[in-house]
Amino acid sequence: MEKQQIGSNFFIPMPVVLVGTQVKGQANFMTVGWCARANANPPMIACGIGNHHYTPAGIADTKTFSVNIPSADLLEKTDYCGLVSGAKTDKSGVFDVFYGLLKTAPMIRECPVTLECRLVQMVPLPTNSLWIGEIAGAYADGRVIKDGKPDFPEIDPLFLTMPDNRYWTLGKYAGDAWSAGKKLME
Amino acid sequence: MEKQQIGSNFFIPMPVVLVGTQVKGQANFMTVGWCARANANPPMIACGIGNHHYTPAGIADTKTFSVNIPSADLLEKTDYCGLVSGAKTDKSGVFDVFYGLLKTAPMIRECPVTLECRLVQMVPLPTNSLWIGEIAGAYADGRVIKDGKPDFPEIDPLFLTMPDNRYWTLGKYAGDAWSAGKKLME
Numbered sequence: 533m534e535k536q537q538i539g540s541n542f543f544i545p546m547p548v549v550l551v552g553t554q555v556k557g558q559a560n561f562m563t564v565g566w567c568a569r570a571n572a573n574p575p576m577i578a579c580g581i582g583n584h585h586y587t588p589a590g591i592a593d594t595k596t597f598s599v600n601i602p603s604a605d606l607l608e609k610t611d612y613c614g615l616v617s618g619a620k621t622d623k624s625g626v627f628d629v630f631y632g633l634l635k636t637a638p639m640i641r642e643c644p645v646t647l648e649c650r651l652v653q654m655v656p657l658p659t660n661s662l663w664i665g666e667i668a669g670a671y672a673d674g675r676v677i678k679d680g681k682p683d684f685p686e687i688d689p690l691f692l693t694m695p696d697n698r699y700w701t702l703g704k705y706a707g708d709a710w711s712a713g714k715k716l717m718e
Numbered sequence: 719m720e721k722q723q724i725g726s727n728f729f730i731p732m733p734v735v736l737v738g739t740q741v742k743g744q745a746n747f748m749t750v751g752w753c754a755r756a757n758a759n760p761p762m763i764a765c766g767i768g769n770h771h772y773t774p775a776g777i778a779d780t781k782t783f784s785v786n787i788p789s790a791d792l793l794e795k796t797d798y799c800g801l802v803s804g805a806k807t808d809k810s811g812v813f814d815v816f817y818g819l820l821k822t823a824p825m826i827r828e829c830p831v832t833l834e835c836r837l838v839q840m841v842p843l844p845t846n847s848l849w850i851g852e853i854a855g856a857y858a859d860g861r862v863i864k865d866g867k868p869d870f871p872e873i874d875p876l877f878l879t880m881p882d883n884r885y886w887t888l889g890k891y892a893g894d895a896w897s898a899g900k901k902l903m904e
Contacts, residue, residue: 534859534860535816535827535832535857535858535859536857536858536859536860536863537818537855537856537857538831538856538857538858538863538868539856540760540761540833540853540854540855540856541759541761541853542761542831542833542853542856542868543755544733544735544753544754544755544763544785544787544875545733545870545875545877545888546733546754546755547730547731547732547733547877549730565754565755566754566755566756567730567754568730568732568751568752568753568754568764568766569729569730569732569751569752569766570752570764570766570841570843570846570848571766571843571844571845571846572768572845572846573727573844573845574726574844575726575727575728576843577730578754578756578764578766578848580754580755580756580757580764582758599730601730604892607892607893607898608893608898608899608901608902609899609902610899611893611895611896611897611898611899611900612899612900612902612903613899614895614896614899615896615899615900615903616903626902630721632723641721645724645728646721647726647728652843653841655756655839655841655848655850657756657757657762657838657850658757658759658760659757659758659759660756660757660758662756662764662841662848662850664841664843664848667726667727667728668726669723669726670723670724670725670726670728671721671722671723671724672721672722672724673720673721673722674720674722677722677724681881681882682724682728682879682882683882684731684879684882684884684886689730689731690892691731691733691877691888691889692895693868693870694895695867696867696868696869696870697894697895697896697897698870698891698892698893698894698895699891699892699893699894699895699898700870700888700889700890700891700892701889701890701892702731702877702886702889703877703886703887703888703889703890704886704887704889705884705885705886706790706793706876706884706885706886706887707793707794707797707884707885708883708884708885709797709800709878709880709883709884709885710797710800710801710883711797711883712793712794712797712885713794713795713796713797713798713799713800713801714797714798714801715794716794716795716798716812717798717801717802
């Protein structure tokens with residue numbers, strides 16, 4: 533298959549999360565697609581957030597943030613949190629908020645899994661910054677935990693692709709990791 | 719819904735990529751689930767890679783790496799590249815390799831989209847490090863580009879969930895981003 537060069541501004545498919553912060557004493561939530569695990573032990577997660585957003589001030593101030601995984605049935609509210617800025621609109625009432633150990637990382641009760649994070653490091657980049665947090669606490673609805681592990685079809689996470697700007701659900705089981713390739717080891 | 723505390727070692731669902739490097743002059747590929755966009759302009763991508771792996775030496779040496787998006791039909795080869803280390807096994811012949819502008823970032827012809835990256839920064843963390851690269855070139859099979867945009871169902875990317883260690887396909891279209899939440903703005 534012949535390759536064609538495309539624009540460098542390419543986006544790999546992204547899991548959609550809601551990042552929660554307390555800004556000026558009020559809970560705020562922002563839709564973020566640029567999050568990934570950053571460290572195995574202790575568990576850390578990195579989120580790339582535009583420097584002009586309202587959320588960074590809250591993280592810098594409280595040194596905490598939350599990462600909430602919305603199910604597909606929260607699509608409209610999730611998208612809403614990416615459309616309006618906390619600088620102009622109070623988003624503290626969009627969800628039912630709860631707190632864990634950290635007290636300043638508001639989490640969303642409607643999300644089946646929520647993580648509260650302690651800021652470890654901020655990596656400034658030209659238009660965005662990477663906010664790296666250690667996962668200090670993780671909470672889940674009992675229904676999404678099976679045999680002690682998260683059941684991802686039950687969590688029903690959303691993915692975002694750009695620049696077509698579409699949300700997608702998790703698809704079909706395709707194979708076992710650290711297993712399916714073993715036949716090529718022979 | 720009552721929340722229960724779960725282990726902090728939680729993994730959000732991850733897009734699966736193959737990171738390509740040249741180590742000791744030879745192409746090597748490693749399966750990575752911890753990649754996300756890190757900066758909008760210029761386009762940068764960050765990949766969390768375990769410090770004990772073979773790949774970091776190649777990135778540090780050449781200051782370049784590639785990010786290749788495998789389709790689901792490459793699942794076995796993709797998993798294989800996560801099972802065996804380049805330190806012990808030559809993986810340069812697993813795929814048909816090509817190069818772009820950077821000359822030291824081997825890309826995979828079988829992958830429908832490939833990115834070549836110039837190292838911008840390395841952020842050391844306790845067990846892993848974040849390798850941040852600027853996307854210098856992006857290449858795609860003509861069949862996955864529609865109306866000038868990547869067609870993600872055609873790309874057919876894989877996702878990984880942990881600790882259940884399962885691969886998944888992209889699911890169904892669920893809604894339009896920066897649009898579906900507009901009705902809540904009224």
